[in-house]
Amino acid sequence: MKYTKIIYNYLAAWLLLFLATLPSCDYIHDDIAPCKHYLRFAYVHNMKFADAFVHEMECQATAKNLRLYIFDAEGKFLRAETIEGEALRTNRHELTLDPGTYRLLAWAGLNETDYEWTTPAAGSSVADFHMSVKRSTGQTVARELLGLFQGEMKLEIPEGGETEQVMPLVKNTNKIRFVIIDTNSGTELSADSFDMLVTTGNGDLSHDNQPVSNTMLTWLPYYKGIETVKDANGTTAYTAICTELNTLRLLDDSGSRLQVRYSEETTPFLDVDLTDFLLLTQMESHKLEAQEYLDRQDEYVVMVYVDTMGGKAHCLEVIVNDWVIRLDDLTLGKEEL
Incomplete structure (x- = not known):
């Protein structure tokens, strides 16, 4: 009886170890949930060295949004996503991307009153993007600008397993x-x-x-x-x-x-x-x-x-x-x- 109990415990431990090695998500099997990948945005490049991104966005009168531009590994434009409202306050954006290497460009606070910027088109390069402050005659600016934030990073999506990464931003x-x-x-x-x-x-x-x-x-x-x-x-x-x-x-x-x-x-x-x-x-x-x-x-x-x-x-x-x-x-x- 004692020998049987030892064999049972051994088999149970082996089964748990086997199940732990099975993927909880992948991109191949229909009966396994696809892997999810999340991106958070952080503004810690300040004198407090603490994340203030959501607070800064909520304090803005308007333009409480972030534009995320997604490029392939060579820097060719794939698509754009706008994050605002509850998604911005939650600050955990789900990325629906296949495994591979990507380049991400983020600008928060862009608005047509204060700024002009290029809108990436299919096949355009990340290097084509630029923005400028709208100015009056004589190259003068006499209005209050809404806060503007920028970030750029390389993103790796693995073949298996969920990921959660942080994109650092700077205030401009x-x-x-x-x-x-x-x-x-x-x-x-x-x-x-x-x-x-x-x-x-x-x-x-x-x-x-x-x-x-x-x-x-x-x-x-x-x-x-x-x-x-x-x-x-x-x-x-x-x-x-x-x-x-x-x-x-x-x-x-x-x-x-x-x-x-x-x-x-x-x-x-x-x-x-x-x-x-x-x-x-x-x-x-x-x-x-x-x-x-x-x-x-x-x-x-x-x-x-x-x-x-x-x-x-x-x-x-x-x-x-x-x-x-x-x-x-x-x-x-x-x-x-």
Whole structure:
């Protein structure tokens, strides 16, 4: 009896091992479910080093979608899929692809108000894709852009077994908020008392997130306003001029510039290389390469303290993202706006 029980246990263990080796899915047998393959999208290329993709999409006013372009191993276009709504919030997209090698290109946030882009056609190459920011006469942009994200990866679909892979994304839009405070409390200021602009040579991007041309764009504020700060007694302590503008992806050593001018003058009191200026805000502990920092950091707050006594603006202090920038670190230009 004991011998029979040992044989039974052995056969049961062997049967379980055999069943474990059987495929749970494949592409050949009709009686076995086809293998499923899933793709998630992750935006961790930020200063928190944490995935914020779904949150970023949900916070957008419109264009809450992602366009996924699928190419074969040689980069020839096969088809496009749009992910939005509940599928975007769930962020687990099922791919119906045969075993093989593919190239995937993803762009999230594309919309016809802000951008123009090529629509891949059958047989076209991944290298044919490019997008650009819509601009006004004079190559200017003075509106708030919706967030734009890009990703590209190689995908392998195996002969058997389910897979779940992650596609990393980078954010291609930046916002800069200016807060200008006049320390001379007796001066009457309006939202138009100061002019600021940013010029960059990057208004379009290729499939691999590189600039297509070097046409200079001028980015102007999409928001201007006056805000007040009160003291403990509820009395206005000072007023601040607040403006915001945005840019496409910032590239290091690209010749971009930031200029701020008092409306009573023709010469800007702040005229600096934009990326050099923003790179001063990186903490030493980050130890990131310049371009990686510019790609991860997508929002900047620039506080400028000035004195406009006598009809001229004297720059006293500049603070960017809570970091005080020494005026000795800045090259103050003399060109007119």
